[in-house]
Amino acid sequence: xxxxxxxxxxxxxxxxxxxxxxxxxFGGSVPDSLSILPxxxxxxxxxxxxxxxxxxxxxxxxxxxxxxxxxxxxxxxPRVTLTTAGHPVExxxxxxxITHAPIVIEDDVWIGAAATVTPGVTVGRGSVVGAxxxxxxxxxxxxxVTGTSVVERRRLRPASAADV
Numbered sequence: 258x259x260x261x262x263x264x265x266x267x268x269x270x271x272x273x274x275x276x277x278x279x280x281x282x283f284g285g286s287v288p289d290s291l292s293i294l295p296x297x298x299x300x301x302x303x304x305x306x307x308x309x310x311x312x313x314x315x316x317x318x319x320x321x322x323x324x325x326x327x328x329x330x331x332x333x334x335p336r337v338t339l340t341t342a343g344h345p346v347e348x349x350x351x352x353x354x355i356t357h358a359p360i361v362i363e364d365d366v367w368i369g370a371a372a373t374v375t376p377g378v379t380v381g382r383g384s385v386v387g388a389x390x391x392x393x394x395x396x397x398x399x400x401x402v403t404g405t406s407v408v409e410r411r412r413l414r415p416a417s418a419a420d421v
Contacts, residue, residue, distance in 0.1 A: 275293075314335040369389070
């Protein structure tokens with residue numbers, strides 16, 4: 258997070274320094290064709306990998322503890338969140354550990370502004386994720402998905418006072 262703070266303080270036209278910090282953040286050389294517009298935020302960096310010709314717009318959050326793989330020709334809009342970690346849903350277990358699962362964004366995907374992709378999701382080749390969408394299950398190749406509807410999946414057990 259210290260490195261992303263430094264990245265976000267650089268003058269916009271200092272491409273050489275931006276490239277060097279991105280190499281540090283991601284733990285090795287990233288493709289020359291990778292374009293990340295600041296501000297950009299990630300929690301680890303070492304869990305992310307990128308294909309060629311990837312464009313990531315301003316204000317994105319990559320929580321990459323569980324791993325993020327981004328294919329070739331991917332376009333990611335502003336304020337997109339890719340989050341690979343979470344907590345158990347049962348109230349009595351929420352503080353016990355962190356859950357995580359990788360996110361895979363296949364080639365030629367476009368993710369619209371302010372979309373959120375959750376742990377364990379694969380977005381199939383050539384698909385479009387509409388602006389503001391919350392993606393909680395795999396997206397088949399060559400699909401367009403949109404929406405933020407709430408679907409009740411199950412009811413949780415109330416936590417006892419001793420569990421909290």
